Amino acid sequence: MEEYIEKAGLGDILEKVRNQERLSKEDGIRLYKSPDLLAVGYLGNLVRERLNGDNAYFIYNQHINYSNICTNLCKFCAFGKDKSSDKAYEMTVEDVGNKVRERLDEPIFEIHMVGGIHPDLPFQYYLDILREIKSIRPDIHIQAFTCVEIDHLAKLAAKPVDETLRILMEAGLDSIPGGGAEVFSPRIRKLTCEDKLSGEGWLEVAKTAHRLGLKTNATMLYGHVETIEERVLHLAALREAQDETGGFLAFIPLAFHPKNTEMSDLSRTSGMDDLKNIAVARCFLDNFPHIKAYWVMIGPKMAQVALSFGADDVDGTVKEEIITHMAGAETEQAMSINALVGIIKEAGRVPVQRGTLYDVIEKY
Amino acid sequence: MKTIIRKIEAGERINAEDGLQLLRDADLYQLGFLADMIRKRLHPTPLVTYVIDRNINYTDICISACKFCAFYKSPEDKNGSVLSFDELGEKISETKELGGTQILLQGGLHPDKPFEFYEDMLRFIKGHDIHIHGFSPPEVCHFATLSGLSVTEVLERLRRAGLDSIPGGGAEILSDRVRQECAPRKCSADEWIGVMEEAHNQGMRTTATMMFGHIETLEERFEHLQRVRDLQDRTGGFTAFIPWPFQPDNTVYAGMPKATAFAYLKMLAVSRIFLDNVANIQASWVTQGPKIAQVSLFFGANDFGSTMIEENVVAAAGVSFRLSEDEIRKIVAGAGFIPKQRSMDYTLVAD
Ligand code: SF4
Numbered sequence: 001m002e003e004y005i006e007k008a009g010l011g012d013i014l015e016k017v018r019n020q021e022r023l024s025k026e027d028g029i030r031l032y033k034s035p036d037l038l039a040v041g042y043l044g045n046l047v048r049e050r051l052n053g054d055n056a057y058f059i060y061n062q063h064i065n066y067s068n069i070c071t072n073l074c075k076f077c078a079f080g081k082d083k084s085s086d087k088a089y090e091m092t093v094e095d096v097g098n099k100v101r102e103r104l105d106e107p108i109f110e111i112h113m114v115g116g117i118h119p120d121l122p123f124q125y126y127l128d129i130l131r132e133i134k135s136i137r138p139d140i141h142i143q144a145f146t147c148v149e150i151d152h153l154a155k156l157a158a159k160p161v162d163e164t165l166r167i168l169m170e171a172g173l174d175s176i177p178g179g180g181a182e183v184f185s186p187r188i189r190k191l192t193c194e195d196k197l198s199g200e201g202w203l204e205v206a207k208t209a210h211r212l213g214l215k216t217n218a219t220m221l222y223g224h225v226e227t228i229e230e231r232v233l234h235l236a237a238l239r240e241a242q243d244e245t246g247g248f249l250a251f252i253p254l255a256f257h258p259k260n261t262e263m264s265d266l267s268r269t270s271g272m273d274d275l276k277n278i279a280v281a282r283c284f285l286d287n288f289p290h291i292k293a294y295w296v297m298i299g300p301k302m303a304q305v306a307l308s309f310g311a312d313d314v315d316g317t318v319k320e321e322i323i324t325h326m327a328g329a330e331t332e333q334a335m336s337i338n339a340l341v342g343i344i345k346e347a348g349r350v351p352v353q354r355g356t357l358y359d360v361i362e363k364y
Numbered sequence: 365m366k367t368i369i370r371k372i373e374a375g376e377r378i379n380a381e382d383g384l385q386l387l388r389d390a391d392l393y394q395l396g397f398l399a400d401m402i403r404k405r406l407h408p409t410p411l412v413t414y415v416i417d418r419n420i421n422y423t424d425i426c427i428s429a430c431k432f433c434a435f436y437k438s439p440e441d442k443n444g445s446v447l448s449f450d451e452l453g454e455k456i457s458e459t460k461e462l463g464g465t466q467i468l469l470q471g472g473l474h475p476d477k478p479f480e481f482y483e484d485m486l487r488f489i490k491g492h493d494i495h496i497h498g499f500s501p502p503e504v505c506h507f508a509t510l511s512g513l514s515v516t517e518v519l520e521r522l523r524r525a526g527l528d529s530i531p532g533g534g535a536e537i538l539s540d541r542v543r544q545e546c547a548p549r550k551c552s553a554d555e556w557i558g559v560m561e562e563a564h565n566q567g568m569r570t571t572a573t574m575m576f577g578h579i580e581t582l583e584e585r586f587e588h589l590q591r592v593r594d595l596q597d598r599t600g601g602f603t604a605f606i607p608w609p610f611q612p613d614n615t616v617y618a619g620m621p622k623a624t625a626f627a628y629l630k631m632l633a634v635s636r637i638f639l640d641n642v643a644n645i646q647a648s649w650v651t652q653g654p655k656i657a658q659v660s661l662f663f664g665a666n667d668f669g670s671t672m673i674e675e676n677v678v679a680a681a682g683v684s685f686r687l688s689e690d691e692i693r694k695i696v697a698g699a700g701f702i703p704k705q706r707s708m709d710y711t712l713v714a715d
């Protein structure tokens with residue numbers, strides 16, 4: 001099939017991929033700009049195969065969004081609400097506990113918990129919800145608080161980030177999700193989320209977490225006003241940080257969902273966008289162990305196809321995912337393990353149920 | 365496998381066994397690259413076409429009770445209905461306002477409407493000066509049975525009343541084992557082919573569909589493709605082939621797993637490769653959604669089908685994607701192709 005890649009003008013990049021040579025930013029830009037979706041996908045698929053073989057991972061997790069009240073009000077966000085909004089909500093520590101209790105009979109391996117940048121919940125609240133979860137489900141892995149929230153919590157605690165993280169870890173924090181990265185470019189942050197932690201700040205929090213032994217993920221929100229160059233710079237910054245610490249587990253490209261956001265005049269991402277972001281990231285982020293196609297965001301059909309474009313993870317059996325659905329995602333809310341296993345097998349992969357740290361729980 | 369690939373690359377025809385082996389064993393990329401190569405060979409300009417039309421289902425009353433159908437109402441069911449000519453007229457005017465060039469006219473097999481009813485309907489629609497793409501082979505066969513006329517006569521009279529072309533529906537899988545099992549009252553595979561052959565001989569163009577992913581075997585899919593290709597060799601009357609996966613919700617087969625996107629793309633690519641004599645392959649955004657439909661442009665599809673101002677049959681099976689002409693154009697352009705409106709026979713409509 002090499003001749004097709006050559007014909008697409010990507011022969012030199014194929015060479016590099018085969019020799020496990022690092023791609024330059026120019027290579028990344030060329031991949032993004034190539035009209036030949038199949039050729040780009042083929043390259044991403046080669047890298048995936050080398051790094052992850054036939055394994056395609058998923059996790060059985062529970063999402064808890066403790067509050068949607070947020071002072072940042074990013075333009076691309078349909079979830080965050082001003083405190084005065086009638087759609088604003090916050091859970092008490094007890095509410096969070098009840099959420100966990102409701103599903104104690106399910107074999108859940110991870111609680112994924114994020115929220116907005118709340119104006120007045122005290123630092124103690126965050127410690128309390130972590131402790132509450134652990135007291136009800138002591139063995140559960142808690143992946144919580146994006147780097148943006150961690151930075152906010154450090155301010156609340158009036159402590160440096162590393163110390164704040166240590167306190168949170170003591171209270172039960174096990175790893176950090178990849179949200180809040182958006183696109184690092186200052187231009188994009190100014191346009192879309194001026195009040196948010198900067199790209200550098202985000203990376204600094206992630207690296208600090210890594211140094212303390214916390215694993216984290218990384219995301220990129222694509223398909224709004226960012227340029228291809230800005231995407232590649234975002235990936236390059238992540239790759240550099242990963243060279244330094246090695247603490248990132250997965251990269252998760254997030255498709256922008258315009259509905260109910262301040263940018264609702266933009267179109268949704270296309271299938272081509274979704275697959276290219278997976279494939280280019282897989283080629284470029286040679287030091288990231290995993291690339292995730294988050295099926296709740298792009299739908300099970302695209303997630304299945306993404307497994308052949310560089311992704312090795314489709315995320316979880318998610319019961320209550322509020323953030324994307326407030327932005328009008330039309331995908332189902334939950335998929336059973338059987339359904340997930342089915343689409344993975346049909347795509348020719350081995351379904352592997354994993355824990356947060358990619359420990360194998362069961363192969364199907 | 366290598367020999368098969370070499371045959372395809374050399375522009376040679378593959379047989380059903382080759383096709384079967386490809387579908388079973390070839391890598392998704394291998395199929396994609398080959399299908400894409402053939403698409404480019406047949407369509408050197410990177411156009412992707414679509415038609416603006418409206419699906420008008422003149423009745424949902426049907427005596428056939430196909431097990432895979434979520435659309436029909438049995439004649440005893442009081443909820444079944446037949447569209448009045450007034451309603452028809454309104455739908456056609458709306459279609460024309462939206463830049464529509466044709467009506468896709470299909471319905472259930474009504475137990476007792478006389479043949480003249482359908483002729484009148486055609487004449488009425490023709491009064492609005494719009495292309496009528498209507499009456500799939502099961503309907504044509506049903507008209508013949510009810511009226512005692514031959515298929516040839518039925519087609520001649522329909523044509524005289526204003527029928528322009530025939531949609532490829534009701535083909536499902538052209539294998540009598542499958543048809544006996546899931547749609548025993550519908551026309552046989554031979555009859556389906558017979559109607560299309562006669563239509564082609566009378567100078568009408570038609571499309572062909574395949575609904576896969578239910579009770580058929582992979583071999584039977586190739587029986588289907590072979591019959592389509594053989595007829596096309598004889599008449600050249602098919603303008604396009606439209607494969608789409610069965611949507612089981614609300615049918616007798618509810619709960620059967622749906623063909624996945626992966627299976628769809630493979631089948632699409634193999635269809636493109638096997639049907640070397642059919643010019644156009646349509647993506648099925650109605651069943652696959654806009655994203656996979658866009659991706660399918662790299663797996664052999666060169667046509668985005670219709671804007672489907674109205675769609676009732678797949679919607680009845682719980683699938684309801686919606687796309688405007690604008691969105692279709694955006695999706696096509698986003699994949700690097702030039703979107704072009706066309707008519708049924710694939711002549712381009714001036715921008
Ligand atoms: S993206 Fe996060 S920080 Fe921004 S408004 Fe939404 S919840 Fe708040």
Ligand code: SF4
Pocket residue numbers: 426427428429430433434435436471472473502547550
């Ligand atoms: S598929 Fe057509 S013929 Fe069969 S039951 Fe439905 S409407 Fe009737």
